Amino acid sequence: MVRKCLLLATCLVLAGCQQTPDNSYSGYVESQTVxxxxxxxxxxxxxxxxxxxxxxxxxxxxxxxATQAQYALSGAENRATSAQAQAADLAKGARDADIAPLTAQRVQAQSQLDLARANEARYAQLEPKGYVSATQMDSLRAATKSALAQLANIDRQIEEKRLASRVDQQRSAQAQAAAAKADVAGAQYTVDxxxxxxxxxxxxxxxxxxxxxxxxxxxxxxxxxxQGREFVRFYVPQSDLAKFRVGGSVRIACDGCKGQTAKVRFISPSAEFTPPVIYSVRERQKLMFLIEATPEAPDALHAGQPVDVRL
CATH class of the missing domain: 2.40.50.100 (RNA polymerase II/Efflux pump adaptor protein, barrel-sandwich hybrid domain)
Structure with missing residues (x-):
């Protein structure tokens, strides 16, 4: 009984691997896997x-x-906020509170200038009468010039404070802000x-x-x-290999589905023996070639489904 079952199985495999009487070839549907x-x-x-x-x-x-990625995103957002604030700060002048110390220094410098001018004017009236020496007058005039220069220096500092930063500094700050913004986008991409x-x-x-x-x-x-990446695999004996070419068309049919055309996309460059379950020496020596074909309507087929292929 076991011998008869083995014989029957061998016959079935032979029928599936060889060309059937109606000039068709047995194959199956395969699908790409990603x-x-x-x-x-x-x-x-x-x-x-x-x-x-x-x-x-x-x-x-x-x-x-995404816990760690969220922390990285939060840090990038804070750095971007800081960089943007620095860029905005450099684009405008100092506040009145920032200039207040210079304003107080200016008041003091103005007082010193007023005193120096008053002393110079008072002693200048005595110079023609000989009560003041030339050296004293030179000293008074130098004190007036020094006080005037001090006042001018403070005025220049106040003016600079009220102006925005130099163009190059502003560009550098803006570039840093843009880089920080890009870091935020990268961190957000990592989270997503x-x-x-x-x-x-x-x-x-x-x-x-x-x-x-x-x-x-x-x-x-x-x-x-x-979806749509299904294709057909089938084997043909070396004696029929010349009937097929890459780009050629074949007809495929299966149980319960409508027949359709498929285009040959691959022909194996090397031959294979018939399945090893066939113990006959004569059958084992028969060479088979694998062929793959892409159907025109791959969605109509299911992976693993047996099909018949005809020229």
Missing amino acids: SIAAPQSGWLSAVNVDRGDTVRDGQPLFRLD DRDVKARLTGLVDERLREPGEFVAAGSAVLTVRP
Whole structure:
């Protein structure tokens, strides 16, 4: 009985691998698989989809803990606020409170100038009568000039305080503010990037990680089969290989689905033996070549579905 079952199984495999009497070839539907990896290292806090779920472009898939990234964002925002305030401060003059000490110094300098002028005028009347020496007058005149220069110096400082900073200083401050703003944008991107969203539409194939696990940057969390990326794989014997060419068309059909055209996209450059379950020496020596074809309506097919391929 066991011998008969093995014989029957061998016959079925032969029928599936060889060209059928109606000049068709047996194959199956395969689909591209895309790995959705963690863009950053961190603790996995949530996985929003499971195996078999359909995901849409923009749909949340999983989330990494963002505590540290939030701290970095807060620091960047504070630095940007400080840099912007410094740039704004350099663009305007000093406040009255900042100038108040200079104003008090000016009052004192004005008093000294008034006193120096009064002394000079008083002694100038006595100079022609010989009561004041030339040396004394020179000293009085020098005191007046010194007081005048001191007053002018304070006036210049007050004027500078009321003016904005130099253009180069303002440009430097503005550049620093812009750099700090860019740092905020980068920190915000890092925070947003820890909430991973789909960038394609497809079917979740495998859920590889669970919440609570620590994942390294680049580690796959999910695998997804993108919609519209299904293709057909089938084998042909080396005797029929010349009938096929890359870019050529074939017809595919399956149970319960409408037949459609597919374009050959790949022909294996190396031959393979028929499956090892076939123990016959004669069959083992038959060489088969793998061919892949892209159907015109891939959404109508399902991965793993058997199909018949005809020229």
